[in-house]
Amino acid sequence: EPEVTQTPSHQVTQMGQEVILRCVPISNHLYFYWYRQILGQKVEFLVSFYNNEISEKSEIFDDQFSVERPDGSNFTLKIRSTKLEDSAMYFCASSRTPASASEQFFGPGTRLTVL
Amino acid sequence: AQKITQTQPGMFVQEKEAVTLDCTYDTSDPSYGLFWYKQPSSGEMIFLIYQGSYDQQNATEGRYSLNFQKARKSANLVISASQLGDSAMYFCAMREELTSGTYKYIFGTGTRLKVLA
Numbered sequence: 112e113p114e115v116t117q118t119p120s121h122q123v124t125q126m127g128q129e130v131i132l133r134c135v136p137i138s139n140h141l142y143f144y145w146y147r148q149i150l151g152q153k154v155e156f157l158v159s160f161y162n163n164e165i166s167e168k169s170e171i172f173d174d175q176f177s178v179e180r181p182d183g184s185n186f187t188l189k190i191r192s193t194k195l196e197d198s199a200m201y202f203c204a205s206s207r208t209p210a211s212a213s214e215q216f217f218g219p220g221t222r223l224t225v226l
Numbered sequence: 227a228q229k230i231t232q233t234q235p236g237m238f239v240q241e242k243e244a245v246t247l248d249c250t251y252d253t254s255d256p257s258y259g260l261f262w263y264k265q266p267s268s269g270e271m272i273f274l275i276y277q278g279s280y281d282q283q284n285a286t287e288g289r290y291s292l293n294f295q296k297a298r299k300s301a302n303l304v305i306s307a308s309q310l311g312d313s314a315m316y317f318c319a320m321r322e323e324l325t326s327g328t329y330k331y332i333f334g335t336g337t338r339l340k341v342l343a
Contacts, residue, residue: 142328154271154317156330166326200269206329214261214321215331219270 113137115218117203123224124193132188132221134203143186144204144215145178147171154202160186193225228253228322232334239308240342246293247303247337249318255279259321260301261331262292266314274316277301308341315339 116135124130136143145157159166160178175197177189186205190197200222204215229252239245251260262274277285277292285292293302305312318334 144330146331153335154319154331154333156332159324159326159328159330161326161328166328167324167330169330202271204331214259214273214276215329217263217271217273222269 113216115203115205115216117201117218117221119221120219121222121224123226126195126225127192130190130193130223132190132201132203132223134186134188134205134218135184136186136203136205137207137216138184140205140207140216142166142206142208142215143178143180144206145188146202146204146217148200148202148220149196150199157188157201190223193223195225198223198225228255228258228320228332230318230320230332230334232318232337234337235335236338236340238340238342239305241310242307244304244306245308245339247305247316247318247339249301249303249334251299251301251318251320253299253320253322255323260292260294261319261321262290262301262303263317263319263333264312264314265317265336271317275303305339310341310343313339313341 118133143160148154158168200220202220203218206215231250258279260277264272275287291304315336319331
């Protein structure tokens with residue numbers, strides 16, 4: 112069964128450093144999403160992406176964040192200068208169509224720890 | 227704005243018993259989707275079950291069923307014959323349409339379920 116994959120599973124970085132979280136969505140999916148879950152809190156929407164551009168972003172997704180689809184398979188989330196409060200689990204998700212009745216498929220997540 | 231409420235921060239259930247996890251939602255959209263996800267201690271989000279607002283019957287997936295009461299705006303998850311492996315965090319989520327026509331999920335705060343041997 113096709114699945115969304117994410118690398119790395121755990122990333123530790125120093126405050127102020129740049130990190131890139133990688134995701135490989137399901138191959139025939141066209142809509143991509145990033146969510147964040149701070150430890151012990153609920154999952155929050157960050158951004159949606161379609162046709163090589165951002166469709167929507169939340170207030171969390173400030174100028175420190177960017178997303179990119181550098182090739183036909185990868186979908187990345189970059190945090191330019193990490194802060195302690197960026198420590199969280201980051202989930203990538205994809206869906207075939209926006210209006211599909213089926214769910215967005217979530218990846219296993221990347222746990223980011225900022226020291 | 228749409229909202230998801232899970233009022234049970236933690237629940238205990240005896241192995242082999244059934245348990246109901248509560249979820250209420252608030253939306254003015256006539257068309258919406260409701261989802262339940264399981265998050266074990268390893269952190270991944272595992273899709274369990276989906277209910278569409280126009281579905282006539284309650285969704286079922288194996289030991290999981292969704293008690294959908296549209297008039298009450300509730301979408302409770304029922305797990306029958308609980309197993310030790312069911313111990314996890316459970317999130318109720320609603321799909322919200324964004325202005326771009328894409329969707330995002332709104333999640334509740336979750337219920338931590340502990341199955342007792």
